[in-house]
Amino acid sequence: xxxxxxxxxxxxxxxxxxxxxxxxxxxxxxxxxxxxxxxxxxxxxxxxxxxxxxxxxxxxxxxxxxxxxxxxxxxxxxxxxxxxxxxxxxxxxxxxxxxxxxxxxxx
Amino acid sequence: xxxxxxxxxxxxxxxxxxxxxxxxxxxxxxxxxxxxxxxxxxxxxxxxxxxxxxxxxxxxxxxxxxxxxxxxxxxxxxxxxxxxxxxxxxxxxxxxxxxxxxxxxxxxxxxxxxxxxxxxxxxxxxxxxxxxxxxxxxxxxxxxxxxxxxxxxxxxxxxxxxxxxxxxxxxxxxxxxxxxxxxxxxxxxxxxxxxxxxxxxxxxxxxxxxxxxxxxxxxxxxxxxxxxxxxxxxxxxxxxxxxxxxxxxxxxxxxxxxxxxxxxxxxxxxxxxx
Numbered sequence: 001x002x003x004x005x006x007x008x009x010x011x012x013x014x015x016x017x018x019x020x021x022x023x024x025x026x027x028x029x030x031x032x033x034x035x036x037x038x039x040x041x042x043x044x045x046x047x048x049x050x051x052x053x054x055x056x057x058x059x060x061x062x063x064x065x066x067x068x069x070x071x072x073x074x075x076x077x078x079x080x081x082x083x084x085x086x087x088x089x090x091x092x093x094x095x096x097x098x099x100x101x102x103x104x105x106x107x
Numbered sequence: 108x109x110x111x112x113x114x115x116x117x118x119x120x121x122x123x124x125x126x127x128x129x130x131x132x133x134x135x136x137x138x139x140x141x142x143x144x145x146x147x148x149x150x151x152x153x154x155x156x157x158x159x160x161x162x163x164x165x166x167x168x169x170x171x172x173x174x175x176x177x178x179x180x181x182x183x184x185x186x187x188x189x190x191x192x193x194x195x196x197x198x199x200x201x202x203x204x205x206x207x208x209x210x211x212x213x214x215x216x217x218x219x220x221x222x223x224x225x226x227x228x229x230x231x232x233x234x235x236x237x238x239x240x241x242x243x244x245x246x247x248x249x250x251x252x253x254x255x256x257x258x259x260x261x262x263x264x265x266x267x268x269x270x271x272x273x274x275x276x277x278x279x280x281x282x283x284x285x286x287x288x289x290x291x292x293x294x295x296x297x298x299x300x301x302x303x304x305x306x307x308x309x310x311x312x313x314x315x316x317x318x319x320x321x322x323x324x325x326x327x328x329x330x331x332x333x334x335x336x337x338x339x340x341x342x343x344x345x346x347x348x349x350x351x352x353x354x355x356x357x358x359x360x361x362x363x364x365x366x367x368x369x370x371x372x373x374x375x376x377x378x379x380x381x
Contacts, residue, residue, distance in 0.1 A: 045315070055247055055248070056243075056244035056245075056247050056248050057161065057240040057241070057243065057244050058244075059237060059240070059241075063325070063329065063330040063331050063335075063346060063347075064325065064346075064347065066306050066309075066310070066345070066347065066349075067310055069165075069173060069174075069310070070161050070165065070173060070236075070237065070240060071165070072161050072162040072165065072240075073244070073247065075162050075165065075166075077165050077170065077173070078169075078170035078171070079310070080309075080310055080311070080312045083318075083319070085320065094114065095114065095240075095241050095244055097110075097114075098110070
């Protein structure tokens with residue numbers, strides 16, 4: 001386990017060197033995502049910045065993407081996805097699932 | 108109100124399940140109530156602190172702070188579970204024997220209840236911080252606060268009830284098997300946590316090796332469903348596991364097995380005593 005932690009720390013230092021394919025932004029306002037559909041290239045890594053313009057916290061969650069990320073009110077969080085096979089990957093804001101939902105389309 | 112109840116209950120499921128299993132695994136050990144209460148209390152305090160600093164944690168390490176934090180919390184829990192199982196492999200037989208002969212709780216002894224208290228605390232901390240943030244959001248938005256808040260409280264109560272259900276369900280297992288069963292449950296729990304931890308490292312962009320999705324069983328059991336969530340906690344069910352998650356899952360199980368084999372006290376040979 002110790003070696004795992006050391007490996008984590010080592011890779012933490014190396015992380016900035018990793019090439020990023022594309023950057024996207026998702027904005028939360030009134031518990032809704034804009035855009036609600038995001039097209040990304042399949043087979044690549046992407047970075048999505050989730051900007052929360054509501055005063056309340058939100059949890060960006062997607063089982064399809066294996067992501068759980070808390071984004072505080074009036075804050076932002078970075079989500080890394082991919083490489084994805086072509087297909088649809090739904091996501092929700094877990095705290096307001098009725099309105100906060102969207103889908104990432106990999107093609 | 109129902110919405111809030113469901114959200115809070117869902118978050119509570121994982122912690123509830125872990126508390127129930129830990130209670131069953133420590134059956135017959137004096138002082139366990141106090142240790143587990145300390146774990147829950149510490150976890151709640153930690154959850155409030157984590158929730159308060161959620162923004163700062165999130166922004167740390169170039170935006171990977173939350174992922175790194177979650178991975179570390181899970182990794183510590185895995186180590187504690189391994190320690191517990193290794194200890195049980197060595198002393199479980201004596202405890203079971205004593206329980207049968209005296210019929211009451213055995214003395215505290217050198218039992219590493221601290222390990223399980225830490226596991227409980229970390230589970231409560233991880234899930235609890237999300238509940239705290241959710242409830243904070245309701246308070247902050249100020250809309251129809253009363254009924255939603257009531258829903259949240261009821262959700263917590265349901266989580267506690269579920270924990271009790273897990274505990275009493277496990278107690279129905281005959282006493283001579285209970286330590287074997289809880290040891291296996293804890294091994295699977297640990298393997299699932301380890302697989303979850305590497306996924307957090309992946310999400311943080313810290314470990315991207317072997318991250319291809321191996322298969323997709325979302326058509327069979329969705330991770331978003333209650334059963335899916337239960338299986339996620341219990342055995343680490345993931346609808347789309349990556350190669351790295353599988354590797355870590357299997358390695359944790361193997362490591363746990365080997366550790367328990369090594370720790371096992373030499374068995375008294377019956378033939379020799381005749």
